[in-house]
Amino acid sequence: AAFDELVKNKTPGAVIDLRGVADGTPDDGMKAARLFVKTGTIAVRAGRTPGLMKITAGVGDGSVTLPVVLLTSNGTANAAEVFVAALQGNKRAEVVGEPTAGVAALQKLVKLTQGYGLWLTYERFMTVDGKTPIHEHGLAPDVPIQNPIIGFDELPPTTDAPLAKAVERLKTKH
Numbered sequence: 614a615a616f617d618e619l620v621k622n623k624t625p626g627a628v629i630d631l632r633g634v635a636d637g638t639p640d641d642g643m644k645a646a647r648l649f650v651k652t653g654t655i656a657v658r659a660g661r662t663p664g665l666m667k668i669t670a671g672v673g674d675g676s677v678t679l680p681v682v683l684l685t686s687n688g689t690a691n692a693a694e695v696f697v698a699a700l701q702g703n704k705r706a707e708v709v710g711e712p713t714a715g716v717a718a719l720q721k722l723v724k725l726t727q728g729y730g731l732w733l734t735y736e737r738f739m740t741v742d743g744k745t746p747i748h749e750h751g752l753a754p755d756v757p758i759q760n761p762i763i764g765f766d767e768l769p770p771t772t773d774a775p776l777a778k779a780v781e782r783l784k785t786k787h
């Protein structure tokens with residue numbers, strides 16, 4: 614119903630639903646963010662070396678200019694989290710939903726003896742201001758709203774309150 618209202622009223626803009634999206638690498642998230650962010654910091658990486666590495670928008674970035682609202686959940690992670698941080702941090706999109714998972718880092722498996730292994734985080738992503746790690750902290754939504762919890766044997770609700778709230782926020786951008 615909320616989507617139908619957007620179409621009927623010809624509201625220019627997009628609601629991007631990232632709830633439960635946890636695939637992709639942080640680099641994939643940066644590539645997607647470049648479409649929406651014309652100037653500013655796309656991502657900030659922190660590693661073992663002192664200082665932060667900032668990745669900024671360049672010539673040709675920011676070709677998508679329509680208003681955007683992002684939907685998140687505690688299942689939003691990896692590439693989606695880096696994407697959310699870039700758009701939210703550059704005031705390019707409003708975020709509606711739940712805090713994200715806090716899984717935005719580069720990791721590798723170090724093989725140990727006797728068949729053991731160790732997941733090693735060697736680089737983590739920060740918010741675009743460079744102050745807060747996304748990894749293990751997540752990102753807070755601008756407009757918090759809980760996604761429905763549906764039991765295994767329950768039917769999903771016929772309405773989507775987070776989507777309706779996102780559509781409402783998108784309509785206020787005009």
